[in-house]
Amino acid sequence: VSLQMMKHAWDNYKRYAWGLNELKPISKQGHSSNLFGNIQGATIVDALDTLYVMEMKEEFKEATEWVEKNLDFNVNAEISVFEVNIRFVGGLLSAYYLSGEEVFRKKAVELGEKLLPAFNTPTGIPWALLNIKSGIGRNWPWASGGSSILAEFGTLHLEFIHLSHLSGNPVFAEKVMNIRKVLNRLDKPEGLYPNYLNPSSGQWGQHHVSIGGLGDSFYEYLLKAWLMSDKTDEEGKKMYYDAVQAIETHLIRKSSSGLTYIAEWKGGLLEHKMGHLTCFAGGMFALGADGAPPDKTGHHIELGAEIARTCHESYDRTSMKLGPEAFRFDGGVEAIATRQNEKYYILRPEVIETYMYMWRLTHDPKYRQWGWEAVEALEKHCRVDGGYSGIRDVYNNHESHDDVQQSFFLSETLKYLYLLFSEDDLLPFEHWVFNTEAHPLPVLHKDDENKEENKK
Ligand code: DMJ
Numbered sequence: 001v002s003l004q005m006m007k008h009a010w011d012n013y014k015r016y017a018w019g020l021n022e023l024k025p026i027s028k029q030g031h032s033s034n035l036f037g038n039i040q041g042a043t044i045v046d047a048l049d050t051l052y053v054m055e056m057k058e059e060f061k062e063a064t065e066w067v068e069k070n071l072d073f074n075v076n077a078e079i080s081v082f083e084v085n086i087r088f089v090g091g092l093l094s095a096y097y098l099s100g101e102e103v104f105r106k107k108a109v110e111l112g113e114k115l116l117p118a119f120n121t122p123t124g125i126p127w128a129l130l131n132i133k134s135g136i137g138r139n140w141p142w143a144s145g146g147s148s149i150l151a152e153f154g155t156l157h158l159e160f161i162h163l164s165h166l167s168g169n170p171v172f173a174e175k176v177m178n179i180r181k182v183l184n185r186l187d188k189p190e191g192l193y194p195n196y197l198n199p200s201s202g203q204w205g206q207h208h209v210s211i212g213g214l215g216d217s218f219y220e221y222l223l224k225a226w227l228m229s230d231k232t233d234e235e236g237k238k239m240y241y242d243a244v245q246a247i248e249t250h251l252i253r254k255s256s257s258g259l260t261y262i263a264e265w266k267g268g269l270l271e272h273k274m275g276h277l278t279c280f281a282g283g284m285f286a287l288g289a290d291g292a293p294p295d296k297t298g299h300h301i302e303l304g305a306e307i308a309r310t311c312h313e314s315y316d317r318t319s320m321k322l323g324p325e326a327f328r329f330d331g332g333v334e335a336i337a338t339r340q341n342e343k344y345y346i347l348r349p350e351v352i353e354t355y356m357y358m359w360r361l362t363h364d365p366k367y368r369q370w371g372w373e374a375v376e377a378l379e380k381h382c383r384v385d386g387g388y389s390g391i392r393d394v395y396n397n398h399e400s401h402d403d404v405q406q407s408f409f410l411s412e413t414l415k416y417l418y419l420l421f422s423e424d425d426l427l428p429f430e431h432w433v434f435n436t437e438a439h440p441l442p443v444l445h446k447d448d449e450n451k452e453e454n455k456k
Contacts, residue, residue, distance in 0.1 A: 001375055002417040003054050005388070009410055010051070010059055012387035013043050019070060025387030026403040036084060037077025037132070041066060046087050046411035048095040048104075049439055053427065054418060060099075067092075068103050073114050076133040081118045081126055082152035084111070086217075087407060089159045090439035096166070097442050105166055112163040112172055121199035124178045126153050144205030147196035153179055154218030157225050157236075158435050165444060180235065191246030192265060193218065209265040211247060212275030212326075217436040219243055220280065223288045224433045230446045237291060244288070244300075252303075255334045259313060260306035263329075272329040274310070279323070280350040282307030283357030287429070301361065308358050310335060311351045312370050318394040321377040323351055337395070346390035346402065347382060349412035349438065356420040360429065371420045378413075412438035 017023040020030030021042040044063050051060040096104035117135035118126040125148050127137030157176045164173040195214040196205030222240035226233045264271040286304030289297045313335040315323040322345045324337035337343045359367035382388045389401035415438050432440040
């Protein structure tokens with residue numbers, strides 16, 4: 001089924017928005033988000049590996065040809081370093097590792113080089129925004145006193161390690177290792193990482209802590225850096241398990257009816273709200289269970305299972321059976337959005353992602369059932385003639401479509417659904433880690449290093 005869904009999403013993108021960043025499935029035209037500046041083709045690059053894994057050979061071929069002929073980084077454009085890294089660099093790297101086509105390696109390294117000026121700050125903590133022609137960077141005007149964002153500068157590690165690996169140029173790895181160094185020098189309030197860090201002063205901005213938006217994938221990349229290093233990156237490992245300890249103590253709570261959730265922390269006060277984005281953490285806790293101290297392994301799996309259940313409830317308690325952008329545990333509600341501007345669903349993957357990890361790690365059939373419920377809801381409410389669209393209010397009985405088919409729907413939501421219903425030996429966890437846009441990157445095995453050494 002996810003293959004049919006991918007075909008519908010892809011065919012319509014191709015028909016109405018080919019070469020542009022994303023598709024507007026209702027108005028049947030292209031959609032350009034300013035996150036990518038003038039770089040074009042976000043949906044193509046994000047979808048490459050999904051097409052490959054689903055064995056959509058014709059489509060993979062036409063996408064490859066587009067990349068060869070049209071993907072161009074010599075543009076005068078201000079881009080989001082994070083978004084371009086996770087979608088474009090990540091997408092190209094995976095396409096390279098899966099297909100072995102040299103063009104993807106070349107383009108990934110070329111783009112990586114374009115991103116390097118973002119690190120020209122007094123601390124080496126990169127800017128959020130970068131003009132890739134002039135090399136001038138800056139931060140989001142809304143981010144606490146000129147700060148960079150934890151989930152942005154903390155989500156470069158996996159891709160940059162691979163860029164050094166593939167190019168032979170150590171500069172990429174050096175840049176991301178320096179980010180860790182800066183973080184390890186700083187005092188952390190209650191052992192937690194605030195979402196804002198000033199790249200000039202090297203000091204934290206506002207003490208807001210979140211495992212959802214602005215924080216999320218920083219934690220994910222600590223764990224995955226360790227896994228991707230074939231469990232040799234002890235620093236990444238320690239940072240991850242220490243952070244989870246602090247998160248458990250200060251952010252994880254249980255509602256009165258027994259639903260476990262992850263709250264947000266604002267200068268010591270809890271906001272009892274959980275974002276859809278935060279739901280990825282169920283999968284993360286379960287994936288990290290194996291590396292936890294032996295007496296904690298079961299506990300981390302259990303934590304993953306509880307987060308999965310809570311996030312499933314957030315879907316189940318809506319009319320459309322699709323989850324809201326954020327849900328609350330206060331004012332007498334549990335796992336329900338109370339503010340109008342938090343009731344939308346934009347085809348996000350995190351809940352299905354967690355089902356996929358929980359399924360692989362426990363084989364409890366309920367995760368496939370829950371995934372199936374999501375498929376039915378997507379088909380009923382998000383599928384339109386011209387592709388798939390987000391929904392403005394999942395508690396309403398009538399769809400109001402937002403008219404955007406997000407590129408991560410093809411790279412993540414549909415890939416995780418496909419994997420949820422596939423055998424475990426398709427992209428097995430021993431050999432692959434998924435970047436935060438669901439692009440698989442190979443584990444750099446110790447033995448391979450020795451083999452390389454022996455070759456020389
Ligand atoms: C994606 O770009 C990535 O999953 C990112 O980590 C968070 N936001 C979207 C999906 O919701």
